[in-house]
Amino acid sequence: MPAERVVAIGDVHGCATLLEQELQPHLHSGAExxxxxxxxxRAPEPGGDLRVLERVRQLQQEPGRHGLAGVTVLRGNHEQMLLDLLEAERGGDRARAxxxxxxxxxxxxxxxxxPAAREHRRWLEALPHTAIRGRHLFVHAGVRPWVRLERQNPDDLLWIRRPFLEAPEHGLPYTVVHGHTFRPDFRITRLPHRIGIDTGAYCSGRLTALPLTP
Incomplete structure (x- = not known):
């Protein structure tokens, strides 16, 4: 059964302490x-990258134990850069690596x-680019306006900025919930066609966990 509430979490960037603080109100809530x-x-605290990765995987593996309907993790451009490095290493191409x-x-x-990232490679490779819950489309960076979802370029889903952020609409039948780009004032962006929730955690000290009704 789909969760009655979804909590979207913006770019964590190794902010393990902030992540734990933002998680607490939503554990045992039945949310996804x-x-x-x-x-x-860009982790601002020692060992933050590994702490975040292990905590997220723990929650995803046993969501019921934490009172969650599920945990979905999308691929961001930083996961992709790391995957590109790991793939180059495995291929033995020193220049590419x-x-x-x-x-x-x-x-x-x-x-x-x-070393820890290499151990989690298969999990990272399986991360999806998008998730749809009701009227919301969740994606890391955004979408190319007026391109059908099934024809979106994965690079755009991970990296796009100005063509998406500056468009007055995107032409898809969803409100797009995204991260990737934070505002100078580190506030959430709420527009009819998109909600931007990257609030620059690693430099602002503000990580956003936004409850939404699918």
Missing amino acids: LIILGDLFD AAARGLWRSNGGDPGFL
Whole structure:
């Protein structure tokens, strides 16, 4: 049975303490958690990346134990950068691996997190790009306006900014709930066609967990 309430969680970026604070009001509520990607990188606290990853996986594996209907985790661009690095390493292409490692590290990747990340590779590979709950479409970055959902480019779902953020509408029959881009004032964006909930946790100290009725 679908959950009567969904709680969307914005970009965590290794903020393990903030994540735990935001989780507490929703545990044992019967809600479904939908985490919009970017679990790690740029962590402001030691070991934050691994703590976040392990906590999220624990909740996802045993949602009932925590009074949740389920836990859905979407793929963000930081998960994709890490996956690209892990794939390059497995392929044995040193030049490609070096380039992927450079991109990941320049975006806040912590080399100390890599051994643990390798152990979670299959889970990361299985992360979906989107989730639909009633009238809401959940995605990390956004959508390409006026492109049907089944024809969206995965790169846009992970990376898009201006074409989506500046469009007055996107042409899909959903309110898009997304992360990826935070405002200078670190506030939630609420518009008829989209809700942006990345509030810059790693630099603002504000992580958003937004309850929604599907």
